[in-house]
Amino acid sequence: MKLSQYFLALLCPIILLSSCKKNTDEVAADTRSTFSIEFENQVNGSPLVLNTTTYKNAKGEDFKINVFKYYVSNIKLSKADGTTYLLPESYFLIDASKTESTNITLKDVPTGDYTKIEYTIGVDYARNFAGAQTGALDPINGMFWTWNSGYIFVKLEGTSPQSTATGNTITFHIGGVIDPNNTIRTFTTEINAANPLRVRTDGKPNMHFKVNAAALFTGKTDVSFAALNMTMGGANSVIVANNYANGLFRLDHIHN
Amino acid sequence: MLFLSIALMYACSKNEDEVTPEEKKITFSVPVNFPAPVYNFEDNKLSNAGFALGKKLFYEARLSADKSVSCGSCHQQFAAFTQLDHKVSHGVNNCQGKRNTPPLFNLAWQKAFFWDGGVKNIETSPLNAITDACEMGTDIQTIVAFLKNTAPYPDLFKQAYGSTEINSQLILKSITQFTAVLVSGNSKYDKVMRKESAVSFTSAELAGYNLFKEKCTSCHAEPFFTDFSYRSNGLDLVSTDEGRSHITGVASDLGKFRVPTLRNIEYTSPYMHDGRFYSLDEVLEHYNSGVKASVNLDVQLKNGIPLNTTEKVQIKAFLKTLTDNEFIKNTLYSES
Secondary structure: HHHHHHHHHHHHHHHHHHHOOOOOHHHOOOEEEEEEEEEEEEEEOOOOOOOOOOEEEOOOEEEEEEEEEEEEEEEEEEEOOEEEEEEOOOOOEEEEEEOOHHHHEEEEOOEEEEEEEEEEEOOOHHHHOOOOOHHHHOOOHHEEOOOOOOOEEEEEEEEOOOOHHHHHHEEEEEOOOOOOOOEEEEEEEEEOOOOOEEEOOOEOEEEEEEEHHHHHOOOOOOOOOOOEEEEOOHHHHHHHHHHHHHEEEEEEEOOO | OOHEEEEEEEHHHHHHHOOOOEEOOOOOOOOOOOEEEEEEOOOOOOHHHHHHHHHHHOOOOOHHOOOOOOOOHHEHHHHHOOOOHHHHHEEEHHHHOOOOOOOOHHHHHHOOOOOOOOOOOOHHOOOHHHHHOOOOOOOOOHHHHHHHHHHHHHHHHHHHHHOOOOOOHHHHHHHHHHHHOOOOOOOOHHHOOOOOOOOOOOHHHHHHHHHHHOOOOOOOOOOOOOOOEEEEEEOOOOOOOOOOOOHHHHHHHHOEOOOOOOOHHHHOOOOOOOEEEHHHHHHHHHHHHOOOOOOOHHHHHHOOOOOOOOHHHOOOOHOOOOHHHHHOOHHOOOOO
């Protein structure tokens, strides 16, 4: 294993050198193409309808959702042979109030069959402290804390009759990257090898994820809105992040 | 990296070289008695047009909700870019903020911003003021829309960035071209340290410097006169402002604030995070007799810092050598 790696390392520059001489259209190995991911926002299996529909949390308390937004970043694909591809600059903000944001397109992906996908729910450590950002990370999106640098990874706002806050509001702004209150969570899911994500030059596959907003409130710790109705970072945000780490996303199917 | 070495080269060379007859080239100069900066313009290439735009935005009161408050209203050049005579910041609709406005200079050497260190990058540090209901009381969408529709901004963005595109990133980067260039390193103290000809301390200043090194530099470390740590200097038994613990959530950080720089201290009154002291005499008397046994009081201050009348006079004489009039009066930084 070790030896062959060294051998490869030696070989690499040779390959690169020789590939320079070759005609470009002969290099079929590194063709790239596009795929998309659709995030279908739900609450316990029902479609997420903002502002009007009443849902129940695991404690049986009623609630409505007015805002539901979250970051998906650093998307990484793996093949069955263990090779991986990290999509550079992959930062996406999914906003339940903006339909176009729930279907994201990933370009320039090396063609091949992928059997695993993983991504960060939120934003990696470095970008939380970086300079002014643009695109999905633009502070204009209302997902950046201005008094304590860093991004809100998952934002859910709404109301619940059980909430003791003024106006019965529930406010869950989950973020923070410093231990012990680090809320960066990575989601990983295997893809059925019989129907892998087939990235091809002649096809644009679509992955379909179901996203359960109620996962914030159950999984490890059932949240009662009477006791917890507001968190903006800190220990309570960790409780919520631990809840949604595994329950927020579920790969439903792939259209190849 | 390349830029940094250029900047460093500039810093070592004499000032005259930077001046061209037509237009002064904006440079970021590192004084020779300063270490390497944290912010080095690597991802924000400094240009005259970028600086000019940043400065215009800094002094643009129409960015605020009631069009009355600019960055420059709270950060005034004649007060080394703090707000003179205001205990706490004074924003839109006559709203009083929670904390004393810090001065703005040598920010390129800071790793964290605000009294509690909550903000981690100079580029994002104006965001709080822009959105705080008590400061400028607006939001970025409104500012972007205003700039897109207001001459000469689209042209200025074009000159600075090659396109009339206006977004928050370009706004913040250009403001940073202004704020990060604000370097104060030409006080009498600096000239003495750099052994510049014909500059030396008076005997009172020198005595004050020696006292300062004995009693104050463990926190107010040279050359920035802060070690950038968070500490309690015993202002209150129980601090009403959580300070550092608001960010860390750690009880042992309650009531701790960033050790402030003492450069230009002659002009930055009132003092402390809540602006409670109006004069340096009050500050020195605090260290002499007023230090309270707060839970997180810094151990070095558990007996205060006894200072007699002569010592106070000498320390004050030294503190005034930290005034940098070239910086305060530099028209390059003034509203034009």
